[in-house]
Amino acid sequence: MIELNGVRKAFHHGMTNEFWALHGIDLRIEAKRVTALCGPSGSGKTTLLTIVGCIARPTQGRVRFKERDISGLPERFLTGIRRKSFGFVFQKFNLIRGMSALDNVMLPAYPTGEPRRTLHGRAERILEQLKLAHRRHAHVEWLSGGEQQRVAIGRALINDPEVVIADEPTANLDSALSLEFMGILESLVGEGRTVLLSSHDPLVVDSALVHRVVNMRDGRIL
């Protein structure tokens, strides 16, 4: 489903503080499976996730999604793919403070131009599935870490993406909440979604729910 060929990524390219975060990544991610990128901090997991999720572009190499090159797409096309095909759960959630959980979930769908009523109904259903309906009108900064993560997952699902990308999803959670996340993960796979996550949490990478673990270090796949 997703194929990376010779992907390299440099930050501050061509400058004195140039840093290569990825060195020639070749990877094939299967559809409807959970793939975990595992590695220590600085191994390039997050960079790789952002490249797959069309948030960043590679410096070299190609990324193909459903047999289509997406790494070279002009921004106008990339935006559509990013919006419709990928849902991203950030490590620090990146929710918009001052807005309710419901509004945060609905936000990525506004540019699609869907009627608000339809959107509202879908956001309500997602929050219900995530057992967060009772907190839908609460400002996100009032929510606990686990609740915030569920809002972030809800936001990632609002456009019904085929691929859900989660960056260190259990890094800020205790064991009970991490297990709760694994339950959500199971339901995502059950819905036929492809999940790509990064983690070095044994609770995640050793889980039977994870079909494949890709070990990384220093920007390379081991």
Place this chain on the structure above:
Amino acid sequence: MLFQPAIIALLLASAVCVAAMAVAAPFALEVIRRWDSASGSERQLVLERRTYLFSTLIAFVLWTQFAALLLFVFNADKMSVMFVGAMCAVGTLNVNAYGFPALFAQMLVFFLAAGWLAINYVDNRAPDYPLVRIKYVLLLGLLPLLAASFALQLRYFLGLKADVITSCCGSLFSGDAKTVAGEASAIAPLPAMALLYGTVAFAVVAAGRQAIGKRGGYLTAASGVAALVAGIVGVLSFVSLYVYEHPHHHCPFCVLKPDYGFQGYGLYLPLFAATAAAIGAGAVQPFAQVASLREVAPSVSARLAAVAAAGFTLFALVGTFMVLHSNLILVER
């Protein structure tokens, strides 16, 4: 003379345009020589990222040339009070040998820019940059013309001397003048009307047909250019006479003057816009067979054809209105 706001604006617009094109030229050469969409090399990815930036920059400076043409004509008319013998833009343009060449170059830039912008617009609507090489080759072709246009404008504006006694429209657009303009002015009203309405009607039908059927871009472009020529000949030979209500005043520029309520802009804006759209429709047509443009190119071309049809219709209506509301009788009913 150089320190007139309009002249400064025109020279700046032209200079910025040439500078932007000159900056883009090395990139254009690199695209032409090294573009390889199958490659994931660092160079290719940089080219892909930058092509959007450069095409946006070029599109912006070319759009400014549309406004520049309008300002050039408006300014030529406005400055006519500064020269002895000048009654309208013709006098100003005749102050030295570079006036009319500068105007014609600006017009050529206007129409070629329309074609390039249409191609660029279509290319930006495909996910795989299908016309990237073509548009940069065309861009390199435009560069000398833009440079020439800038040079002509600079020579023209630098050569504007207030003590020059210039000749105005009466001599240039007289039916007796041995020039192309004179020949066009000398055409009798009835044949000129037949030429204008026939050609414009043909252009409207061709463009309208393309707007509906999404085919026939070349015919739209060719008939559009023909309608432009016929339109200008029509203005010279009879429309202007009706506007001035004078049987021997053929000037195509006096209609732009406030004395005549700036009526000329009502004629020329739709005519030039329609011709530019028709050229754009034709410029896009060859790419309808490109896989990623099979839907986009005919659709954009058809929309441009619709604009052309509307523009030519408006031009014909405005011209007819001027004729019908004039007190001059050229043709006995």
